[in-house]
Amino acid sequence: MAQDNLQRVKVDSKKEFSKLPITGDIDFVDVKGQENVKRALEIAAAGGHNVIMIGPPGSGKSMLAKRISTILPPLSLEEALETTKIHSVAGTLNSKEGLLTNRPFRSPHHTVSDVALVGGGTNPKPGEISLAHNGILFLDELPEFKRSALEVLRQPLEDREVTISRARMSVNYPAGFMLIAAMNPSPSGDFYDSKGNEGDPEHIVKRYLAKISGPLMDRIDLHIEVQPVPYEKLSDKREGETSNEIRERVTIARAIQEKRFGEVNGIYSNAQLTPKLQKEHCKIDEEGDKLMKNAMEVLGLSARSYGRIFKVARTIADLDNAKNIGVSHIAEAIQYRSLDRDGWLGVTRYSL
Template structure:
């Protein structure tokens, strides 16, 4: 007897429907075809034990299972439940109607209980697009999948519930989620607040500018100056995520299996801080079966690279293209996947190997050659892609002991949101969302300068020997500073402030 059941495979952050054909005939054997990986090939042992422990069995006949399309590689253990139901129906042990309207996914334990799967949200989105009416999956993933409207979601704890539903008509509880209400409830106050930061007013100003325009920023300062503390608080002044951004971010985390149990939406901007020993594949994504890397997990949020020169140069260089294109493409011989990676890069570094460059009281003094080697670990093209370079100095004792409350993140976020609203209106006819994303034509259109401002920028370019990319970065930052002030045009004052935020371009940093 031939039976067809349906599952789904995830490639990148999108899903593809998989048809599982089960044919049982005379003879003996178990043949699973359609380019399954080892986890799927081992499924027959899990299925046999799960069925045995629930009063059913794999028939002692010739069983052929084909996962179509047969030329597409499938991976993971999420097809266990799909295969098991196909075998039961094809062997006549249970009856199931309208299987063409149903999507089934889940990993089986030996006792028949179900383990969570990866990619429930993109699978549910694809199922709805392909006209499926019901989606049966582990209960841990039900809330995540129920975000999709017009698709009935049923969370299962074990295979027996699904068998009883098909065989005896037992009613299952449908998971229903109000997406907008879920999004609203997921919005929380950030854990870190700028009110905790004493002093560092100039750095807070830089952070505000970076958040308002979506600019990448690097903090340069000695150990203990507060670089990491400041970076952790940047998400607290970014505008709240939109529902569209929350869905994009949730899809990526769903694909990697990083969704917390019974969590429907990720509504907080991600903050990712990988260790400097990370590999290039772990950072940008890839592998034999490509998975999103840290830069994609930071999509719509912040990627913090602490001690930037300690990262392997190859790791940093592969990040150059995603910084420009806001997406990363992983190519293999038989397929290509693209992951979104629109993030704010926040990097930090010491000004020298010893960490105390130009400090007369420094315990360690680095030679010019050591300085050159240390700063040379970060390439010029990568630094050019970072809009703001700012020095962070240690906070003096009188400011540390100051009991007066500092400005909190909520106040700063209001100004940032106002500047972002200006940018949204400016770019409403394009795919650009904020100033850091402007391309050359938009820079020429929205960053026009008066003659006096041009002369000021020309002088700075010549003295600091800035590249053409650095020129564009200065204009973008100046545009954001003007937006924060509500100014329609960029003035010389805005240009002057933007030029100050190119510390690594100044003479003296390279020995």
């Protein structure tokens, strides 16, 4: 055969890579009921928002957290290479894995040392926050973590990388993760104390919540209350949505954001909106403004809530494929600030 008859073969590795299936046997379809929680997690995934889930033991917080990476858009080739490099340096790649194709899910225990969490050692190795790069960092029982551990998270949450300084050198590791935190509503774990009385004494609960520092809470956009699912729902044979179905909507919303921020360096999602960009992209009409003002006053929302509500409303509007943020988008975003509300625990207890 003459050589000229041979067709040149071109492989678009990026395109081929994006077709790789996401492997694993967990799926949102396993979670019965919890429609409102699933909706909130879809919004979080769509806008890259950090989340805290508050609910009693057994309500499904861990189960839900583990499934968030299944609704995030698939890793791009660049992201996969970056993530693999970190795991290779840390020595956590298993010998059969060439390239990591799933988003990482890391869930360090609350007794984790600061070095294991953020990285360090004589030859500085990446910590959990870098191993979670391009994926999820799940902190279960958030108030049980040492204050120092929560403090060291602040810089990487802001900069999406961490600097580890040693006497002779300084190393930067990427640390662009989505933070998913979970906690029980009170130290006893439940809305009831050991004698079965409803609610812990107010001051114990307040002290428990106060352990999570303000600056850390400032980086969490969505507060999600998780109530246990009643038995009838658990035994329901009907199937809910699969992770793939949810991920399709998330991926479309992410594409809208990519287009929006294409020109701005280092901004990929609504969660990263700076105050200046917020002014540009989160315009609301008079009606929306009225609703915001009313909500701030009636629910006693703190000033901290204000910017966060806009960012989340922007994501809800993107999921809706709406150019402008509407009243319904703001109204929904307001629901996700329960920890800022006056007497939020009362609200939770009330609805149990």
